Amino acid sequence: MLTASRSLTEHRFVPATPSDRRSPCPALNALANHGYLPHDGKDIGLWRLIQALRLVYNLSYPLAALLAITGVLLCGHAWCLDLDALAMHNRIEHDASMVHANTQPGHKRAPTLVDPKLLHSFLAQADAHKGLSLADLAKVRIAREARLSRPLDVIHSEVGMGEAALCWLILKEKNGRIPLSTLEQWFGEERIPDAWSRPRDEIGLFEARETADEVASIMGHIKK
Numbered sequence: 001m002l003t004a005s006r007s008l009t010e011h012r013f014v015p016a017t018p019s020d021r022r023s024p025c026p027a028l029n030a031l032a033n034h035g036y037l038p039h040d041g042k043d044i045g046l047w048r049l050i051q052a053l054r055l056v057y058n059l060s061y062p063l064a065a066l067l068a069i070t071g072v073l074l075c076g077h078a079w080c081l082d083l084d085a086l087a088m089h090n091r092i093e094h095d096a097s098m099v100h101a102n103t104q105p106g107h108k109r110a111p112t113l114v115d116p117k118l119l120h121s122f123l124a125q126a127d128a129h130k131g132l133s134l135a136d137l138a139k140v141r142i143a144r145e146a147r148l149s150r151p152l153d154v155i156h157s158e159v160g161m162g163e164a165a166l167c168w169l170i171l172k173e174k175n176g177r178i179p180l181s182t183l184e185q186w187f188g189e190e191r192i193p194d195a196w197s198r199p200r201d202e203i204g205l206f207e208a209r210e211t212a213d214e215v216a217s218i219m220g221h222i223k224k
């Protein structure tokens with residue numbers, strides 16, 4: 001059973017070794033790197049995944065369950081998940097990710113390691129003092145999707161907007177911006193950022209949907 005009181009002492013950052021399984025998702029990799037999920041990234045039970053999403057990121061039960069069940073149904077085995085299975089191309093994973101390169105032609109899985117060039121250009125969108133806003137994230141999505149030879153299908157385009165919305169909701173400060181150091185540590189090192197604290201209010205399904213819609217609307221306005 002995970003508890004918040006145990007988390008400070010037992011959940012220090014231990015980077016993944018080559019034998020550990022990791023995904024293209026910074027949120028889940030950070031949970032594994034801090035031992036909220038099994039460090040080897042293998043055979044993660046549905047309940048363990050839901051609990052970790054709630055404990056660390058303060059997702060509501062319905063939102064944590066929806067994300068976890070989707071992941072396990074599309075990429076898992078017997079209600080368990082290996083993190084690297086999330087890289088299966090075009091299940092949940094898609095091209096035009098913010099810090100991961102596209103799946104190479106003929107490959108079935110996307111890269112799970114962060115692409116240093118993409119990370120650099122992603123971080124460059126953030127103001128050194130003010131950080132990254134939701135509109136900045138929408139601009140990153142437009143820039144990444146514009147480089148595709150074939151556009152994303154509707155579902156994966158929505159998934160991309162959902163990821164932008166979710167990371168903004170969990171990482172933003174009161175001013176609605178994500179500090180640069182938080183972006184560097186969470187996206188770049190896949191660790192729980194030093195200056196970050198768990199969202200005070202639970203993040204629910206409605207809020208996630210509404211924020212993803214806002215990303216879509218900003219993208220629509222910029223493209224006009």
Ligand code: HEM
Binds near residue numbers: 087094098164
């Ligand atoms: C607090 C919860 C979560 C947050 C904030 C979050 C955030 C993100 C972000 C920002 C990305 C994009 C990475 C990039 O563009 O390079 C991503 C990718 C991904 N996430 Fe998560 N995620 C969460 C939970 C989950 C869960 C529960 C699953 C499934 C079990 C999942 C599966 C994926 C997959 C498969 C990708 C790859 C998509 C792609 O190709 O970019 N995520 N996530």
